[in-house]
Amino acid sequence: MKIHAVDVERHFGRGAKRVDALGPLDLDIRTGEFCCIVGPSGCGKSTFLRIVAGLVKPTAGRVEIAARSAHPAAMVFQDYGISPWKSVLANVRFGLDIQGVPRKEADARARDWLKRLKLADFADAYPAALSGGMRQRVSIARALAVEPEILLMDEPFAALDAQLRTILQDELLEICQADRRTVLFVTHSLEEALLLGDRVLVMSSRPGRVIAERVPPFPRPRTGAVRTSPEFAEMQGELWALLRGEVETAAESAGAQK
Numbered sequence: 350m351k352i353h354a355v356d357v358e359r360h361f362g363r364g365a366k367r368v369d370a371l372g373p374l375d376l377d378i379r380t381g382e383f384c385c386i387v388g389p390s391g392c393g394k395s396t397f398l399r400i401v402a403g404l405v406k407p408t409a410g411r412v413e414i415a416a417r418s419a420h421p422a423a424m425v426f427q428d429y430g431i432s433p434w435k436s437v438l439a440n441v442r443f444g445l446d447i448q449g450v451p452r453k454e455a456d457a458r459a460r461d462w463l464k465r466l467k468l469a470d471f472a473d474a475y476p477a478a479l480s481g482g483m484r485q486r487v488s489i490a491r492a493l494a495v496e497p498e499i500l501l502m503d504e505p506f507a508a509l510d511a512q513l514r515t516i517l518q519d520e521l522l523e524i525c526q527a528d529r530r531t532v533l534f535v536t537h538s539l540e541e542a543l544l545l546g547d548r549v550l551v552m553s554s555r556p557g558r559v560i561a562e563r564v565p566p567f568p569r570p571r572t573g574a575v576r577t578s579p580e581f582a583e584m585q586g587e588l589w590a591l592l593r594g595e596v597e598t599a600a601e602s603a604g605a606q607k
């Protein structure tokens with residue numbers, strides 16, 4: 350087991366302002382598993398990812414990570430999280446620089462990831478000159494360049510238009526299948542989760558708990574073609590029936606707070 354979460358809870362604030370954001374959550378993620386988490390807005394998905402990344406402490410419970418290195422996880426955010434003042438190459442090399450990887454080796458590894466993410470011609474460009482899809486590729490290349498044991502992705506494609514999103518989903522599918530690693534992927538999209546995931550977890554409205562778990566029945570290596578299969582539509586419909594109620598509950602409680 351790579352990630353072992355036991356009775357994890359997280360609250361924010363105190364007294365009347367206290368928000369119960371997450372849990373209790375029990376979750377085991379196997380080494381090499383691509384696990385997708387889908388849930389309504391505000392149910393604590395990002396909070397859980399931050400707990401796994403070690404950026405936030407749980408209020409109760411614990412998360413154990415079977416790590417081989419001191420910094421096993423790398424994170425990809427929705428808003429790219431790349432530095433505008435650094436070139437594309439320097440952005441992708443960033444984690445390697447921090448790890449003290451010698452410049453020549455870091456450059457070679459960064460360039461290799463640029464090539465895999467179709468950015469080879471943009472090594473010297475700055476993020477402002479890139480489209481949203483290309484910036485997100487930079488962000489993914491940066492996370493993968495350090496070859497993390499665990500890749501944490503927080504709605505990485507949410508800011509992209511539908512066509513670009515489809516393309517990046519297919520690319521990520523290919524990359525992750527070529528190079529299996531443990532991935533925790535948060536999304537609002539059941540389609541995305543069923544395409545990418547070895548397992549899809551559906552969370553309740555806040556405080557988020559796992560209310561359903563499915564294993565998409567599509568053997569690897571998969572391609573985007575599974576999107577059009579009857580099993581895909583069936584599982585998407587079944588999970589949406591569950592998720593819809595939670596989304597409505599979340600929307601009602603957000604409305605009540607206004």
Ligand SMILES: Nc1ncnc2c1ncn2[C@@H]1O[C@H](COP(=O)(O)OP(=O)(O)OP(=O)(O)O)[C@@H](O)[C@H]1O
Nearest residue numbers: 361362368370388389390391392393394395396397
């Ligand atoms: N640092 C914080 N201080 C106070 N409240 C917080 C903090 N971080 C998160 N929250 C609250 O905890 C709840 C869960 O937030 P979180 O961002 O984890 O949800 P999410 O499921 O990722 O939401 P979304 O899908 O909208 O990104 C929300 O109500 C949020 O407002």
